[in-house]
Amino acid sequence: MRVDKVQNKEDKTRVRQGSKNANQKFLTSESPEIDPFVNRIICGDAQDVLTRMPDRSIDLIITSPPYNFGHTYAQDPHDDTHEWNEYFDKLLLVWKECERVLKPGGRMAVNVQPLFSDYVPTHHIISQQLARLGLLWKAEFLWEKNNYNAKFTAWGSWKSPSMPYIKYTWEFIEVFDKETHKKTGRREDMDITGEEFKEWVLGKWTFASEIRMKDYEHPAMFPEELPRRLMKLFSYKNDIVLDPFNGAGTTSLVAWKQGRRFVGIDISEQYCNMALKRLAGADVVTESSAGYPTPLILTLNDLSTET
Numbered sequence: 001m002r003v004d005k006v007q008n009k010e011d012k013t014r015v016r017q018g019s020k021n022a023n024q025k026f027l028t029s030e031s032p033e034i035d036p037f038v039n040r041i042i043c044g045d046a047q048d049v050l051t052r053m054p055d056r057s058i059d060l061i062i063t064s065p066p067y068n069f070g071h072t073y074a075q076d077p078h079d080d081t082h083e084w085n086e087y088f089d090k091l092l093l094v095w096k097e098c099e100r101v102l103k104p105g106g107r108m109a110v111n112v113q114p115l116f117s118d119y120v121p122t123h124h125i126i127s128q129q130l131a132r133l134g135l136l137w138k139a140e141f142l143w144e145k146n147n148y149n150a151k152f153t154a155w156g157s158w159k160s161p162s163m164p165y166i167k168y169t170w171e172f173i174e175v176f177d178k179e180t181h182k183k184t185g186r187r188e189d190m191d192i193t194g195e196e197f198k199e200w201v202l203g204k205w206t207f208a209s210e211i212r213m214k215d216y217e218h219p220a221m222f223p224e225e226l227p228r229r230l231m232k233l234f235s236y237k238n239d240i241v242l243d244p245f246n247g248a249g250t251t252s253l254v255a256w257k258q259g260r261r262f263v264g265i266d267i268s269e270q271y272c273n274m275a276l277k278r279l280a281g282a283d284v285v286t287e288s289s290a291g292y293p294t295p296l297i298l299t300l301n302d303l304s305t306e307t
């Protein structure tokens, strides 16, 4: 039987059932229950801390999870190597909480470097997890680091098709929206310039990796430029930015510098202390941060008494 061709653009969009029409405006008032978390570096397991946070209270999540690479993180030098399914199951519990705490119109950006040598496409698997939680896929940025010193210098099967090894000089940033692609905010709280907008809406970003990791005593940081672009492109000033795997505090620091509020969670006391030290060293006197709570470290125990 011949099926009639769909003629117009609207009908084609309707048939495909993508999320293009998810563009309703949500005006959510902020719950005072989020106050004890604002501008806090919270030392604890991400899932435990997140379960204490109120629903629909966060504007933007920027994070890079532990990658299961075998990094020697301070809290437990042996905790970054797990069987892959076990690793993804644990991450999913954190993503569920992230989805819950996001406001409608909120965004979540996850920086991922897959472990290509294990042939596990982490960026695809994490994207599937987030999509299955109902988040709407928004974008994928290819962060070109021009890292030609990539560790694997043997090309697999040299000059033979038997098993060539493909090398990558970039990482990925997967971005999702909650419930709608439209985020409401005040015009006076937009701070991206025309030049920045033109450059950053292109899906390939080129900037260098963090070179001061030794100084900050952390093995896997992203540079300030990464959260800076995401914040200016996807959030308004005064918004609350969460990083559930905050490390040495790059997301929190940039939020503070850019006139956003922050919540930074990390399991390592050493990294939480470093995050606070970096915040204290930042010379920030913006109109917005002037009236905000001074950055402080909390533990799970403090949260039990405060919330």
Ligand SMILES: C[S@@+](CC[C@H](N)C(=O)[O-])C[C@H]1O[C@@H](n2cnc3c(N)ncnc32)[C@H](O)[C@@H]1O
Pocket (backbone or CB within 6 Å): 044, 045, 046, 047, 063, 064, 065, 066, 067, 073, 074, 075, 218, 220, 221, 222, 223, 244, 245, 246, 247, 248, 249, 250, 251, 265, 266, 267, 268, 271
């Ligand atoms: C890739 S690093 C993030 C680095 C951060 N983007 C920066 O620039 O400093 C991942 C972080 O996750 C933390 N981490 C690992 N397991 C955790 C957990 N269960 N809860 C909270 N943080 C955890 C590690 O201590 C590490 O600092």
